[in-house]
Amino acid sequence: MTRLAVAMSPERVADVCSAETRQLLEERFEVVWSGADVSRLEGAEVVLTSWGTPPLPASLWSAGNGPKVVAHAAGSVKRLIDPVIFNQGVAVFSAGGRIAWSVGEYCLASMLTLARRLPQFDQALRGGAWKPSHLRGIELAGQSVGILGASSTARALITLLKPFGCDLVVYDPYLDDDRARALGVRTASLEETLACAFVSLHVPDVPETRGLVSRKHLEAMAEGTIVVNSSRGPAIDQEALLEQVVAGRLFAALDVFDPEPPALADAVLAAPNLLISPHIAGDTVQGHLALTGYVLADVLKWLDNGTCGPSYVDPAAWPIAA
Incomplete structure (x- = not known):
């Protein structure tokens, strides 16, 4: 079973992950609830992140066996990852579209x-x-x-x-x-x-x-x-x-x-x-609860058959991405 690390606090999980999506996670993955401790991400093939997740260190991929997928249940990933990881074939997904x-x-x-x-x-x-x-x-x-x-x-x-x-x-x-x-x-x-x-x-x-x-x-x-x-x-x-x-x-x-x-x-x-208003245009109850499910749907398609899906972050668009 694919190992997935949830790199977010319990409070953030409750904010961006519906009960149905959490059940799907448990069914499809070996889930490690790592919180913000990035040292617990080693060995995970998929990393699930959101607001509050610290930037992912490039050292995760230094040995060539880092996570194959980063799924961000939030918007911009520019403060989260170093684009150099694209060169290692890492697929990145963002819930910005939701x-x-x-x-x-x-x-x-x-x-x-x-x-x-x-x-x-x-x-x-x-x-x-x-x-x-x-x-x-x-x-x-x-x-x-x-x-x-x-x-x-x-x-x-x-x-x-x-x-x-x-x-x-x-x-x-x-x-x-x-x-x-x-x-x-x-x-x-x-x-x-x-x-x-x-x-x-x-x-x-x-x-x-x-x-x-x-x-x-x-x-x-x-x-x-x-x-x-x-x-x-x-x-x-x-x-x-x-x-x-x-x-x-x-x-x-x-x-x-x-x-x-x-x-x-x-x-x-x-x-x-x-x-x-205080930067809340994208902040709704239903919208937040849907974020993990939004990226997870595309992650599963990627793992199953290599389909990118709407939440896929195109490396070629990185210079003009939000």
Whole structure:
């Protein structure tokens, strides 16, 4: 029986592994519940990790007989592994694709909430006003939505937006026309994408994306544009964006910041056209419980017949991965 080491705390196991998945683990593997002690990973063919797992030392593979599979029941694996292990034929899997659906729901919810001016109506009603005459929301249906990056979170949002009949515009230098047509979107320049009524960021934190949306871009946006950032804080000029929000020109939903946690001024905190949340776009009860099962399904296919599956981390995409 294949030996599998679970390199996460009991609390994290309870968070990311459903009872059904735990039963499947016990049925298919010789399971070692190693916790965060990486010394107990030796001899395991499969290592199951998540948030809180320390970086896996390259020494695990130094003798040439390290784990053949690393399955990460969380998102990015860049802080977990050294890509040199790909050269030893190690297959890596990540649950980022499952988290993407939760992020997509957050983005859709944020767009609708800001479009209908719900925070402003909420604030007005709490202050004693009833149906302020100067407030009226807009609809998402039929609007142009600019999406920066064709990542898994972007693809989840695109799927959720389909019933709204939006004009979906994507800026991604790596997205070719054939893939764009398959997604049901059209590609455009960064400037055209930022000219949409709604703009959602879905880019990884790599040198090419830091400062991608600049002060100049933000100042050129049409008044009333709704900006959602659930990707990485450095992708946008945060100071410039918040200035535009406080001035009332733009609406924004920010789940990520630069730095984290942020130190926000009182004027920013009081802005009713701003939604802020503490990096929780991908954090849901159902989503977390599904993470181990998501990667495990692909691990079993890999072990059985070499099929990669949607959670497989392609070594060729490492430089642009989140």
